Amino acid sequence: MPPNMNPKKVPIPEQAPQERIKNFKEVALGYTPEQAKEEATRCLQCKNRPCVEGCPVNVKIPEFIKKVAEGDLAEASKILASENCLPAVCGRVCPQETQCEILCVRGKKGEPVAIGRLERFVADWAMENLPQETPQIKKNGIKIAIAGGGPAGLTCAGELARMGYDVTIFEALHALGGVLMYGIPEFRLPKRLVAKEIANALNLGVKIEKNVIIGKSIKVDELFKEGYQAVFIGCGAGLPSFMKVEGENLNGVYSANEFLTRVNLMKAYDFPNNPTPVKIGKRVAVIGGGNVAMDAARTAKRLGAEEVYIVYRRGEKELPARLEEIHHAKEEGIIFKFLTAPVKVIGENGWVKGIECVEMELGEPDESGRRRPVVKKGSNFNFPVETVIVAIGGTPNPLIRQTTPGLETQKWGGIVVDEATMKTSKEGVYAGGDIVTGAATVILAMGAGKKAAHAIHEALQKKIR
Numbered sequence: 001m002p003p004n005m006n007p008k009k010v011p012i013p014e015q016a017p018q019e020r021i022k023n024f025k026e027v028a029l030g031y032t033p034e035q036a037k038e039e040a041t042r043c044l045q046c047k048n049r050p051c052v053e054g055c056p057v058n059v060k061i062p063e064f065i066k067k068v069a070e071g072d073l074a075e076a077s078k079i080l081a082s083e084n085c086l087p088a089v090c091g092r093v094c095p096q097e098t099q100c101e102i103l104c105v106r107g108k109k110g111e112p113v114a115i116g117r118l119e120r121f122v123a124d125w126a127m128e129n130l131p132q133e134t135p136q137i138k139k140n141g142i143k144i145a146i147a148g149g150g151p152a153g154l155t156c157a158g159e160l161a162r163m164g165y166d167v168t169i170f171e172a173l174h175a176l177g178g179v180l181m182y183g184i185p186e187f188r189l190p191k192r193l194v195a196k197e198i199a200n201a202l203n204l205g206v207k208i209e210k211n212v213i214i215g216k217s218i219k220v221d222e223l224f225k226e227g228y229q230a231v232f233i234g235c236g237a238g239l240p241s242f243m244k245v246e247g248e249n250l251n252g253v254y255s256a257n258e259f260l261t262r263v264n265l266m267k268a269y270d271f272p273n274n275p276t277p278v279k280i281g282k283r284v285a286v287i288g289g290g291n292v293a294m295d296a297a298r299t300a301k302r303l304g305a306e307e308v309y310i311v312y313r314r315g316e317k318e319l320p321a322r323l324e325e326i327h328h329a330k331e332e333g334i335i336f337k338f339l340t341a342p343v344k345v346i347g348e349n350g351w352v353k354g355i356e357c358v359e360m361e362l363g364e365p366d367e368s369g370r371r372r373p374v375v376k377k378g379s380n381f382n383f384p385v386e387t388v389i390v391a392i393g394g395t396p397n398p399l400i401r402q403t404t405p406g407l408e409t410q411k412w413g414g415i416v417v418d419e420a421t422m423k424t425s426k427e428g429v430y431a432g433g434d435i436v437t438g439a440a441t442v443i444l445a446m447g448a449g450k451k452a453a454h455a456i457h458e459a460l461q462k463k464i465r
């Protein structure tokens with residue numbers, strides 16, 4: 001069959017903006033089988049597979065897409081799952097536009113193949129239609145500990161379990177998934193799917209110890225004393241950064257981390273059916289311009305805020321959030337205040353009443369290559385809000401580095417690793433994901449978990465020989 005040369009991706013059906021701001025259901029509805037087949041036939045089946053280079057876990061992209069085009073979804077799913085243990089997650093939240101799709105040759109004269117949408121379609125189909133199988137794996141009895149059950153830890157655990165290791169994940173919270181569960185909102189990533197996909201990924205006898213904080217409940221050195229032969233640290237970068245301005249301690253100021261955790265993991269959107277409430281004003285200012293800021297703003301809107309502002313100190317071109325998230329936020333009526341930085345949170349009787357901001361202009365590029373925002377003198381102005389959500393990034397919790405002697409870390413708290421193996425300065429300890437890179441992406445964390453698993457295997461095999 002000749003390829004479909006339509007320069008545009010098959011559009012994905014979505015809930016209309018006016019409808020979706022009243023609910024927490026998923027925004028993008030996914031392809032139908034016909035739409036998936038039509039999109040799959042846009043793939044040219046390139047022999048040199050440039051798209052695969054862009055995927056940190058090396059999904060066999062042309063191979064799985066070929067099976068979609070042929071209508072063999074069971075085989076497509078098998079191919080996908082051989083490299084990616086969380087395809088329904090990645091199909092939804094991967095920044096495909098800067099990973100696999102940016103290298104797709106179809107992108108040279110039109111839009112790239114919608115690799116993420118097809119991945120999501122196949123993963124969702126498999127969840128509904130294929131029985132969950134428990135693979136028979138011969139165990140080797142070697143114990144490995146994983147600290148943190150986010151994408152990095154889950155991937156490392158899944159890979160090692162597949163190789164026969166006796167793997168235990170120690171997770172501080174009462175649910176696995178890390179940011180997939182407590183950060184990314186339900187309307188972008190339904191938690192039912194995350195839980196199901198995690199259960200599949202760990203369906204190889206991985207043990208799970210929830211509510212265990214490594215560094216507090218048990219230290220890394222104690223894990224070795226308990227017989228673990230290697231430890232992988234994937235504890236993320238969930239300690240929120242603050243603006244350090246006057247008024248930041250007022251009632252009504254949240255870190256995005258706390259706000260989203262309350263809403264997503266503790267289901268505050270379903271209060272009083274669920275016990276966790278979250279108070280939100282009529283007017284909300286979200287400080288920051290990344291994915292986290294977009295998620296917090298769109299969540300605030302769904303909780304009933306009438307005016308939601310994104311306050312960002314650079315311009316629209318510099319917004320670090322994914323284009324798709326910015327587009328969705330605009331459609332939902334989020335108001336962007338660019339080149340604006342808060343200098344004070346204004347209070348009354350202990351509660352937020354507004355923020356004082358200054359206008360900024362862009363100066364010379366800084367070390368990140370982006371133009372540095374500079375304050376315009378005398379440009380101070382106030383605007384009224386009742387809630388402020390701070391979404392300006394995070395760093396790793398210091399607990400691990402404070403309780404693990406011999407572990408080299410960066411000034412900002414990230415763990416130093418050898419990038420080829422994810423090995424740290426401490427014998428037998430590996431690390432990956434946001435705790436190494438700072439806030440990054442799900443797929444980079446998964447890639448790091450996979451790389452570490454293979455390096456752990458190689459090191460332990462050498463030891464045994």
Ligand code: FAD
Nearest residue numbers: 148150151152172178179183214236433434440441442445
């Ligand atoms: P995490 O996901 O943070 O997981 C770390 C886990 O370790 C958590 O479960 C935590 O509870 C646990 N933990 C922490 N300390 C300890 C301890 N001492 N002992 C035991 N367990 C511990 N990326 C994308 O690719 N696309 C997106 O659309 C996107 N949107 C995002 C939206 C939000 C709101 C946020 C916050 C992030 C978003 N990201 C997105 C980034 C992405 O989620 C992260 O890069 C990724 O989750 C990092 O994975 P990780 O496994 O390193 O850490």
Ligand code: SF4
Nearest residue numbers: 055059090094099100
């Ligand atoms: Fe692309 Fe992410 Fe899928 Fe890899 S996992 S093919 S980067 S969407």
Ligand code: SF4
Nearest residue numbers: 043044046051104105
């Ligand atoms: Fe298909 Fe694009 Fe990959 Fe080529 S680069 S195989 S067209 S997805």
